[in-house]
Amino acid sequence: MVRELTVDLGTRSYPIYIGEGLLADIAAYFEKHGISKASPLLIVTDDHVAKHHLSLALDRLAEGGFTAVSYTVAAGEKSKSLAVLEDVIGACLQAGLDRKSTVVALGGGVVGDLAGFVAASYMRGVRFVQIPTTILAHDSSVGGKVAVNHPLAKNIIGAFHQPELVLYDTSTLLTLPDRDVRAGLSEMIKHGLIWDAEFTAWCEANAEKLIGLDPEALQYGLYKGCAVKAAVVSRDERENDLRAILNLGHTIGHALEAVAGYNELLHGEAISIGMVGAAMLSVRMGNPEEILTVTERIFKKFGLPTRIPAHFDTEAIMRAMMHDKKFSEGRMVYIVPTAIGKVEINKNVSAEWVREIVDRLKRED
Numbered sequence: 001m002v003r004e005l006t007v008d009l010g011t012r013s014y015p016i017y018i019g020e021g022l023l024a025d026i027a028a029y030f031e032k033h034g035i036s037k038a039s040p041l042l043i044v045t046d047d048h049v050a051k052h053h054l055s056l057a058l059d060r061l062a063e064g065g066f067t068a069v070s071y072t073v074a075a076g077e078k079s080k081s082l083a084v085l086e087d088v089i090g091a092c093l094q095a096g097l098d099r100k101s102t103v104v105a106l107g108g109g110v111v112g113d114l115a116g117f118v119a120a121s122y123m124r125g126v127r128f129v130q131i132p133t134t135i136l137a138h139d140s141s142v143g144g145k146v147a148v149n150h151p152l153a154k155n156i157i158g159a160f161h162q163p164e165l166v167l168y169d170t171s172t173l174l175t176l177p178d179r180d181v182r183a184g185l186s187e188m189i190k191h192g193l194i195w196d197a198e199f200t201a202w203c204e205a206n207a208e209k210l211i212g213l214d215p216e217a218l219q220y221g222l223y224k225g226c227a228v229k230a231a232v233v234s235r236d237e238r239e240n241d242l243r244a245i246l247n248l249g250h251t252i253g254h255a256l257e258a259v260a261g262y263n264e265l266l267h268g269e270a271i272s273i274g275m276v277g278a279a280m281l282s283v284r285m286g287n288p289e290e291i292l293t294v295t296e297r298i299f300k301k302f303g304l305p306t307r308i309p310a311h312f313d314t315e316a317i318m319r320a321m322m323h324d325k326k327f328s329e330g331r332m333v334y335i336v337p338t339a340i341g342k343v344e345i346n347k348n349v350s351a352e353w354v355r356e357i358v359d360r361l362k363r364e365d
């Protein structure tokens with residue numbers, strides 16, 4: 001069964017296909033969506049994904065009459081850098097990509113964000129396809145945010161560049177390491193926490209199935225997560241307002257990733273801590289204690305971290321948070337839960353309260 005969703009952006013609308021074994025039909029999907037056979041295309045992937053899934057994509061594209069070459073980066077967040085971006089642009093030039101070419105991201109959020117930014121900048125913009133291979137990438141492959149990191153700030157060099165299609169073959173997820181399975185589920189839970197209390201409860205009730213990659217639970221969870229993301233992006237593509245809710249837990253989370261040199265916490269782990277922090281902030285503002293109890297309980301159930309490791313420096317975290325893209329005109333902006341399944345964009349948060357929360361996240365167990 002193939003589930004289908006649409007990101008509704010007028011003339012730039014695109015489909016998300018979710019199902020088992022879709023990678024084997026890559027050529028048919030590309031043909032259906034007008035990907036050029038006359039110009040070469042570049043598949044960007046990483047060395048873990050390449051080992052398991054690259055040859056099928058290349059073989060099937062060749063059989064379908066496409067000229068596809070690949071470029072493999074080192075796995076991990078460190079590849080989201082300007083240096084690696086330059087390497088991939090070099091690969092585009094070497095392969096002779098032209099303005100009708102397509103850049104294809106075969107991988108998780110790192111490859112998707114990097115390849116997407118290559119597609120946004122090569123020749124001032126070429127077409128782009130997302131083939132997500134992690135659970136987390138149900139989020140990153142949808143919505144067109146593409147970027148690389150700066151040592152001081154996460155995703156600070158980037159663009160909005162929407163894909164032509166998202167081809168989500170859930171059978172690729174079977175080769176994911178357990179830590180990446182759990183980290184990916186963190187964004188799925190986020191989609192429940194910001195939008196849908198019922199889906200949040202479903203995630204909690206199905207934790208074991210999701211962690212165990214039960215095909216039915218996984219497909220449903222990914223479909224629901226993508227549906228929330230597509231609904232939000234369709235209403236506010238460029239984060240003028242509503243889209244900021246997708247950033248629940250990310251102000252603290254991104255600061256933790258940057259302070260750790262993009263080397264210690266996975267993105268999904270950093271934001272599970274950040275979402276617990278946002279729940280603490282919510283309760284500090286007078287909202288019901290239940291918001292924190294439920295949030296913590298869910299992340300613990302998924303074996304995700306809920307506390308900042310003690311060796312992180314509070315002042316360094318506070319400094320890193322100042323680079324958050326939501327902050328402007330001297331105001332800190334936080335996404336704060338007001339109930340399970342509901343959040344507000346709060347533009348009046350005191351830095352002192354945030355420091356208090358960061359300290360509490362380091363202190364308490």
Ligand SMILES: NC(=O)c1ccc[n+]([C@@H]2O[C@H](COP(=O)([O-])OP(=O)(O)OC[C@H]3O[C@@H](n4cnc5c(N)ncnc54)[C@H](O)[C@@H]3O)[C@@H](O)[C@H]2O)c1
Nearest residue numbers: 048075108109110111133134136139140145172175176267
């Ligand atoms: N653009 C967005 O909207 C958006 C949204 C959420 C997250 N992100 C970004 O996504 C990144 C995190 O994504 P991620 O968690 O997918 O990380 P990732 O891309 O680094 O993948 C996680 C790990 O799994 C490996 N891997 C990927 N697919 C595999 C497979 N099928 N089998 C075996 N191994 C596999 C990778 O090599 C890597 O080691 C962060 O940089 C984050 O900022 C972007």
Ligand SMILES: O=C(O)C(=O)C[C@@H](O)[C@H](O)[C@H](O)COP(=O)(O)O
Nearest residue numbers: 139143145154155243246247250325
């Ligand atoms: O798509 C969005 O918008 C999000 O905020 C999704 C986040 O999960 C994702 O991590 C995103 O890359 C964060 O964007 P940023 O603008 O805060 O860098």
Ligand SMILES: [Zn+2]
Nearest residue numbers: 187250267271
């Ligand atoms: Zn995220």
